[in-house]
Amino acid sequence: MGNRGMEELIPLVNKLQDAFSSIGQSCHLDLPQIAVVGGQSAGKSSVLENFVGRDFLPRGSGIVTRRPLILQLIFSKTEYAEFLHCKSKKFTDFDEVRQEIEAETDRVTGTNKGISPVPINLRVYSPHVLNLTLIDLPGITKVPVGDQPQDIEYQIKDMILQFISRESSLILAVTPANMDLANSDALKMAKEVDPQGLRTIGVITKLDLMDEGTDARDVLENKLLPLRRGYIGVVNRSQKDIDGKKDIRAALAAERKFFLSHPAYRHMADRMGTPHLQKVLNQQLTNHIRETLPSLRSKLQSQLLSLEKEVEEYKNFRPDDPTRKTKALLQMVQQFGVDFEKRIEGSGDQVDTLELSGGARINRIFHERFPFELVKMEFDEKDLRREISYAIKNIHGVRTGLFTPDLAFEAIVKKQVVKLKEPCLKCVDLVIQELINTVRQCTSKLGSYPRLREETERIVTTHIREREGKTKDQILLLIDIELSYINTNHEDFIGFANAQQRNTQTNKKRAIPNQVIRRGWLTINNISIMKGGSKEYWFVLTAESLSWYKDEEEKEKKYMLPLDNLKIRDVEKGFMSNKHVFAIFNTEQRNVYKDLRQIELACDSQEDVDSWKASFLRAGVYPEKDQTENEDGAQENTFSMDPQLERQVETIRNLVDSYVGIINKSIRDLMPKTIMHLMINNTKDFIHSELLAYLYSSADQNSLMEESADQAQRRDDMLRMYHALKEALNIIGDISTSTVSTPVPPPVDDTWLQTSTGHSPPPQRRPPSAVLPPGRPPAVRGPTPGPPLIPIPAGGPSSFAAPPIPSRPGPQNIFAANNDPFSAPPQIPSRPARIPPGIPPGVPSRRPPAAPNRPTIIRPAEPSLLD
Numbered sequence: 001m002g003n004r005g006m007e008e009l010i011p012l013v014n015k016l017q018d019a020f021s022s023i024g025q026s027c028h029l030d031l032p033q034i035a036v037v038g039g040q041s042a043g044k045s046s047v048l049e050n051f052v053g054r055d056f057l058p059r060g061s062g063i064v065t066r067r068p069l070i071l072q073l074i075f076s077k078t079e080y081a082e083f084l085h086c087k088s089k090k091f092t093d094f095d096e097v098r099q100e101i102e103a104e105t106d107r108v109t110g111t112n113k114g115i116s117p118v119p120i121n122l123r124v125y126s127p128h129v130l131n132l133t134l135i136d137l138p139g140i141t142k143v144p145v146g147d148q149p150q151d152i153e154y155q156i157k158d159m160i161l162q163f164i165s166r167e168s169s170l171i172l173a174v175t176p177a178n179m180d181l182a183n184s185d186a187l188k189m190a191k192e193v194d195p196q197g198l199r200t201i202g203v204i205t206k207l208d209l210m211d212e213g214t215d216a217r218d219v220l221e222n223k224l225l226p227l228r229r230g231y232i233g234v235v236n237r238s239q240k241d242i243d244g245k246k247d248i249r250a251a252l253a254a255e256r257k258f259f260l261s262h263p264a265y266r267h268m269a270d271r272m273g274t275p276h277l278q279k280v281l282n283q284q285l286t287n288h289i290r291e292t293l294p295s296l297r298s299k300l301q302s303q304l305l306s307l308e309k310e311v312e313e314y315k316n317f318r319p320d321d322p323t324r325k326t327k328a329l330l331q332m333v334q335q336f337g338v339d340f341e342k343r344i345e346g347s348g349d350q351v352d353t354l355e356l357s358g359g360a361r362i363n364r365i366f367h368e369r370f371p372f373e374l375v376k377m378e379f380d381e382k383d384l385r386r387e388i389s390y391a392i393k394n395i396h397g398v399r400t401g402l403f404t405p406d407l408a409f410e411a412i413v414k415k416q417v418v419k420l421k422e423p424c425l426k427c428v429d430l431v432i433q434e435l436i437n438t439v440r441q442c443t444s445k446l447g448s449y450p451r452l453r454e455e456t457e458r459i460v461t462t463h464i465r466e467r468e469g470k471t472k473d474q475i476l477l478l479i480d481i482e483l484s485y486i487n488t489n490h491e492d493f494i495g496f497a498n499a500q501q502r503n504t505q506t507n508k509k510r511a512i513p514n515q516v517i518r519r520g521w522l523t524i525n526n527i528s529i530m531k532g533g534s535k536e537y538w539f540v541l542t543a544e545s546l547s548w549y550k551d552e553e554e555k556e557k558k559y560m561l562p563l564d565n566l567k568i569r570d571v572e573k574g575f576m577s578n579k580h581v582f583a584i585f586n587t588e589q590r591n592v593y594k595d596l597r598q599i600e601l602a603c604d605s606q607e608d609v610d611s612w613k614a615s616f617l618r619a620g621v622y623p624e625k626d627q628t629e630n631e632d633g634a635q636e637n638t639f640s641m642d643p644q645l646e647r648q649v650e651t652i653r654n655l656v657d658s659y660v661g662i663i664n665k666s667i668r669d670l671m672p673k674t675i676m677h678l679m680i681n682n683t684k685d686f687i688h689s690e691l692l693a694y695l696y697s698s699a700d701q702n703s704l705m706e707e708s709a710d711q712a713q714r715r716d717d718m719l720r721m722y723h724a725l726k727e728a729l730n731i732i733g734d735i736s737t738s739t740v741s742t743p744v745p746p747p748v749d750d751t752w753l754q755t756s757t758g759h760s761p762p763p764q765r766r767p768p769s770a771v772l773p774p775g776r777p778p779a780v781r782g783p784t785p786g787p788p789l790i791p792i793p794a795g796g797p798s799s800f801a802a803p804p805i806p807s808r809p810g811p812q813n814i815f816a817a818n819n820d821p822f823s824a825p826p827q828i829p830s831r832p833a834r835i836p837p838g839i840p841p842g843v844p845s846r847r848p849p850a851a852p853n854r855p856t857i858i859r860p861a862e863p864s865l866l867d
Contacts, residue, residue, distance in 0.1 A: 013075070013130055013289065015731050016296075032199075032288055033133040034281060035164050038174030038186040040139030043205035046236035047174060048136050050248065050274040051281065053128065056081070056094040057136060058102050059242050063145070066109050068119040068159060069101065069136040076125035084121035097122070113146030117159045130285065135163050140185040157189065165193045170284055176206040177216045177233070181225050197228030198744060201280060204233045207265075208258055215264035220272065226748040232280065233265065233272045283742050289735075297732050304725045311722045325705040332446055333695065336456060337687045339442040344680060356607070358438045362680070364607070365430045366672040368614035373423035374664055375617045384656070388412055388649045409652050409659075410486050416660050417482050420667055424475045428468065431675050435464050435683065448711040452695075452704045459694045463686050464679070471678040478670055482663055492665075494658040517541045518615040524548075525571075525581055525600035527593075534602065543619055546584070559593060566592070568616055569624040571600055580609045584621070 034051070036044035045057040045065055052073065058064050081091040083100060091097045101120060109116045115138055137160050144152040164171050171194060173186035181187070190200040204216055218224040220233050235255040237246055252274055259269035270276070343358030356364065391408040439460050446453035487493075518541045525534045537548035537558060544563060550556040565588050571581040585598035592599050603609045613623065695704065 012735055015735065016289075032284065033135055033163070033166065033169040034172065035135040035137060035160075035169050036172045036174055036203075037137060037160055037164060037189055038139060038203075039176070039179070039184075040141045042139060042174045042176045042179075042186070043234075043236045044139065044172075044174050045136055047172060047203055047205070047234060047274075047277070048134050050234070050236070050252075051134065051278060052124070053248060054094055054124070054126075055242075055248060056097045056101075056124075058098055058105070059239065063113055063115070063139060063141065065136055065138050066113070066115045067105050068117065068138065068163065070119045070121050071134040071136065072121070072123045073129035073132045073134065074123055074125045075127070075129060075131055077127055079124075079126040079128075081122060081124045084123075110147055113148055115148060115152065115156065117155070117162075132285070135169075137163060140189075157185075160189060161193065164190065168288075169199065170281065171200045172203050173200055174203045174205055177204050177210050177219075178206055181219055187225075187227070197747070199284075200227060201229045201277075202227045202231035203277065204231050205236055207233050207262075208235050215262070217264040220265070220268065222748070228745050228748050229280075230745070232277045233259070234274050234277060235259075287742065293732055293735065297729065300725055300729050300732070304722070304729070307718060307722050307725070310718055325701055328449075329452070329695075329701060329705055330692070332449070332452065333456070333692050335445065336442050337684075337691070339445065340438065340687055341684055343438050343442065344684065357441065358434070361434050362431055364611065365427060365434065366675075368611050369430065370423065370427045370671060371668060372610060372614045372617055373426060374420070374668065376623050377419050377423060384412070385649055385653060387415070388652045388656070389645060392645065392648055392652070408648075409655050412652065412656050413486055413659050413663075414483055416656065417479060417663055420663070421476060421479055424479065424667065424671060425472055427671060428472055428475065428675060428679075431679065432464060432468050435680065436461055439464075448707055449705055450708045451699065451706055455695055455698050455704060456691070459691060459698065460683070460687060464683055467679045467682055471675060474674055474678055475671065478667070478674065482666070486659070488659075490659075490662055492658070492662050494654065515543045517543065517618050518612070519552075520612075521552075522548075522612070523579065523602040525577075525579070525602045526596060527599075539601075541615055541619055546619075561593060561599075563619055563621055565590075566621045567624045568613060568621055569598075577602070579604060580606050582609055582613065584616075585624075 034048075036047055038044050040063055045059060048071070049055055049057055052071075057069070079092070081094070081097050082089065083091075083104070085104060086100075091100065101122070104120050108118055138156050140153070140156055140160070141148075142153050144150055149155065163169065171190045173184065173190045175181055175184040175186055187200075187202065191197075194200050204219060207216060210216065216233065220231050222230040235258050237248075237251045241251060255273050256269070256275075259265045259272045265272055344362070346359050388408060391411050392405060395405045395407050439457060443453045443457050446456060488495075518539075520539060521536055522539045523534050523536045527535055537550065538552045538554065540547045540549070540554065545560050546563060546566075547560040548558050550558065561584075565586050566584050567587055569583050569585060571583045573580060579602035581600050581602045583598040583600045584592060586592050589597070591597055601612070603612065616622075
């Protein structure tokens with residue numbers, strides 16, 4: 001294995017993985033992808049191979065990598081490879097892996113240089129790797145060859161951008177040393193996706209193939225065309241070495257020897273070569289792991305806190321203790337009683353903020369649902385008048401009565417009072433349902449002991465059902481008591497004289513005008529650009545009107561609807577809708593809002609609908625009655641009354657309305673009191689005083705306190721997870737202190753990447769007599785070792801207050817040329833001689849031909865269209 005740094009990282013990551021797997025979770029380190037970008041035959045595949053330490057990628061001249069290769073390294077105890085396109089086959093020989101890559105490439109792209117963006121997915125399992133993703137990308141090319149399309153350049157660039165745009169990818173911008181750096185498409189593309197240069201590392205390959213007498217010293221020292229993370233030079237194996245099966249370890253030794261023996265690089269040999277590149281990349285991985293640790297730690301700590309309370313119960317838990325069962329039984333029954341009382345009476349601790357429960361729901365039944373049910377059975381005006389007229393006529397019999405008969409009033413009142421039985425009994429049923437739900441919620445804490453929970457629920461529910469009969473009897477008794485004596489001397493009763501003068505409309509008493517009854521959000525279901533659309537508004541219901549606003553600030557009023565002649569009707573819930581709907585309409589068939597005959601209002605739950613309906617009742621907006629019978633004949637009878645009978649009907653109607661109002665008020669007051677006394681308080685007393693005795697008599701203590709297998713397993717799992725979490729936090733603490741992170745290098749002036757246009761860099765400042773070939777900036781110019789250079793002006797290589805002495809062109813920054821109006825236009829020169837072509841007068845030439853500071857030029861090894 002050629003990557004020692006990765007071998008050191010592996011145990012660190014494995015520790016983290018083990019810590020997380022012990023608590024049944026995966027450790028999402030999400031290590032960065034490493035993508036290599038560069039021109040064709042720049043040595044990208046070799047760089048990747050050196051990083052892995054294995055020889056398995058196709059190699060050769062021309063375009064070899066013709067499909068992206070997504071290489072997933074996975075830590076495993078055994079070493080093998082597998083492809084996504086043939087999962088069943090495991091490759092243990094890496095030569096076969098190379099052959100399969102070549103075959104799969106040809107299968108999709110053909111054998112004539114075609115390319116494809118469809119990636120090849122290869123997984124390598126090995127004990128010598130981290131869980132990483134490496135991406136080998138096709139080289140950037142300009143001219144199509146073979147089967148390649150005309151827009152080959154743009155296709156490859158799009159393909160590369162797709163992989164390197166991801167924030168968690170490290171970009172290795174590979175440029176061969178025998179090519180001008182300012183022409184590097186790899187650096188230009190890296191700059192596009194990583195303008196800060198935080199994840200771009202320059203890699204210079206083929207240093208051993210440069211022209212004799214030339215070197216890349218200035219580039220590698222990051223002086224000439226600086227990058228934030230600098231450049232690393234590597235020497236890969238030649239095609240001859242690969243064909244001769246030269247081992248990667250031997251190649252690394254040869255590379256080391258090259259840097260130590262080369263006069264231009266020996267002073268920085270420790271910062272060059274594949275091992276240093278590996279070290280830099282491994283440090284990036286270490287930094288990433290360190291950055292990920294805080295979020296992993298907070299995740300573990302939040303889990304630990306959530307377990308603390310439950311673990312507290314089990315800290316002193318000893319299943320074999322004989323006194324434990326008795327003690328646990330007493331504690332649990334006592335806790336059940338306390339919980340039940342808290343849920344009914346309400347308490348400040350453990351408040352449910354998501355929904356109403358227990359006592360709050362019962363309160364809503366008492367004061368919203370029950371009054372609504374009473375009003376819902378409110379008599380229909382026409383039916384009532386018809387019944388009164390029939391009663392008066394039947395009491396008078398064959399005679400024509402002169403006076404309004406008392407008996408008609410009494411008969412009609414009794415008939416109305418009997419109707420109260422149904423909503424009263426319905427109220428009891430609703431309260432019982434809530435009580436049983438509350439008992440179930442309270443017994444959820446007894447889940448550790450299924451038999452105890454079952455028995456407790458059964459005993460308490462049976463008691464509630466027993467009390468149900470007595471409570472209903474008592475309520476029916478209350479109504480019978482009301483029926484037994486009609487008290488016309490009641491102080492609130494209007495009396496005969498007032499009933500005659502009273503207008504029928506005055507019975508609809510409204511609350512104080514402008515009094516706000518309710519505010520809240522409602523959705524208007526049938527309002528929008530197209531019918532069936534919906535919009536949410538802030539509604540304000542007062543005693544006289546219903547207004548809606550844009551929001552709860554109540555600044556932008558949308559509409560105000562008077563409540564006169566409005567009624568409520570139920571609307572069926574839509575097929576796709578999960579909201580509950582009711583509608584407001586005008587009884588006189590007028591439009592309620594714009595061209596709508598009714599407004600459909602929607603709430604999230606049926607409870608909200610009932611609550612809003614109760615609020616509308618307080619404002620005097622009543623529900624619609626179901627007109628089930630044909631009233632044609634009845635109407636004829638009603639409206640064929642003589643004036644005297646009509647006056648009598650009106651009088652009795654007013655008396656009945658007054659007296660029934662008194663009864664309703666009394667029943668609304670007595671119902672909650674009766675239910676509380678006979679059912680709820682009685683159940684609380686039963687739980688506190690008698691439940692334990694019933695439990696002992698129903699089964700023996702051992703069977704009641706038998707712990708469920710699931711619970712025992714859960715307790716063991718919880719304690720194990722608790723300790724594993726603590727251990728994982730300790731491991732993360734150790735890793736945090738043991739791993740060393742390196743700070744991000746300071747930004748450098750890399751505007752040369754922006755100002756350089758694809759292929760022709762700006763002219764470089766130089767002495768008029770020393771002319772360099774166009775398109776070849778001094779990307780790899782540098783002095784060979786010898787006498788020291790003339791000092792560069794303060795500000796470093798990128799500061800050019802004055803040009804260097806002409807006979808000794810030092811390292812210059814290419815973009816400084818734009819500031820010099822006197823720079824000579826580029827000309828096509830002949831191959832320069834060993835001695836500079838001209839020396840300006842005034843500077844004596846005392847140097848032999850091999851003077852250390854002579855300007856040097858790098859030429860491509862062999863110009864070709866593919867370069």
